[in-house]
Amino acid sequence: MTSGREKRWSLAGATALVTGGSKGIGRAIVEELAGFGARVHTCSRNAAELEECRRQWEEEELAVTVSVCDVSVRAAREKLMEMVRESFDGKLDILVNNAGQLFSKVARELTENSYWHLMETNLWSSFHLSQLAHPLLLNASICGGGSIINISSIAGSLGFPCFTLYSITKGGMNQLTRSLATE
Ligand SMILES: NC(=O)c1ccc[n+]([C@@H]2O[C@H](COP(=O)([O-])OP(=O)(O)OC[C@H]3O[C@@H](n4cnc5c(N)ncnc54)[C@H](OP(=O)(O)O)[C@@H]3O)[C@@H](O)[C@H]2O)c1
Numbered sequence: 001m002t003s004g005r006e007k008r009w010s011l012a013g014a015t016a017l018v019t020g021g022s023k024g025i026g027r028a029i030v031e032e033l034a035g036f037g038a039r040v041h042t043c044s045r046n047a048a049e050l051e052e053c054r055r056q057w058e059e060e061e062l063a064v065t066v067s068v069c070d071v072s073v074r075a076a077r078e079k080l081m082e083m084v085r086e087s088f089d090g091k092l093d094i095l096v097n098n099a100g101q102l103f104s105k106v107a108r109e110l111t112e113n114s115y116w117h118l119m120e121t122n123l124w125s126s127f128h129l130s131q132l133a134h135p136l137l138l139n140a141s142i143c144g145g146g147s148i149i150n151i152s153s154i155a156g157s158l159g160f161p162c163f164t165l166y167s168i169t170k171g172g173m174n175q176l177t178r179s180l181a182t183e
Helices: 004-008 024-035 047-059 074-087 112-138 164-182
Strands: 015-019 039-044 064-068 094-097 147-150
Touching: 015 024, 015 074, 015 112, 024 039, 024 047, 024 094, 039 047, 039 074, 047 064, 064 074, 074 112, 094 112, 112 147, 112 164, 147 164
Parallel strands: 015 039, 015 094, 039 064, 094 147
Antiparallel strands: none
């Protein structure tokens, strides 16, 4: 028999997209959401690692699907959201923008290429995926409406040596989160 407490925390019927779920924090989020009954889709760039995760999740009876996606590539983001739209019948309750990369280099050696690569990977991908997810989030029926969760960092609020680029992306993400919340 299910206790009131378990019911309160159930995500049965909810759908979620978690980027970068093959390891680390993203993987823990995938397993937590699926453990509470959500259907979860996740992605990363490494097909073999993803398949190994999928196999383990299947064994644990977690409802998780996977696809390869490099979130720094516009066409790949669009393909990912199209797949999510089809798999979840046009409805997404939770988007977790987790995929991100740490980049450590002294500021005077940073190049324009590394700037744009990290901006695209950590910040613009989260913004664009949020835009792409918007029509699906409007159809959310669980948890009081659609939610976007952005995985930021303390480096988005404080300065650390050699983390200038990473800090810019996470500071931008903090403002993205605040701004979208007002809309
Ligand atoms: N760990 C920390 O102490 C910490 C602290 C503060 C904030 N964070 C933030 O938390 C998030 C997760 O960090 P983590 O430590 O768990 O990282 P992690 O262990 O390196 O895992 C990152 C995940 O994202 C995927 N990923 C990386 N680049 C990607 C891309 N371009 N497209 C798609 N997937 C990509 C990775 O798989 P592939 O490499 O195979 O693609 C992996 O699944 C990041 O946004 C990070 O900035 C972490």
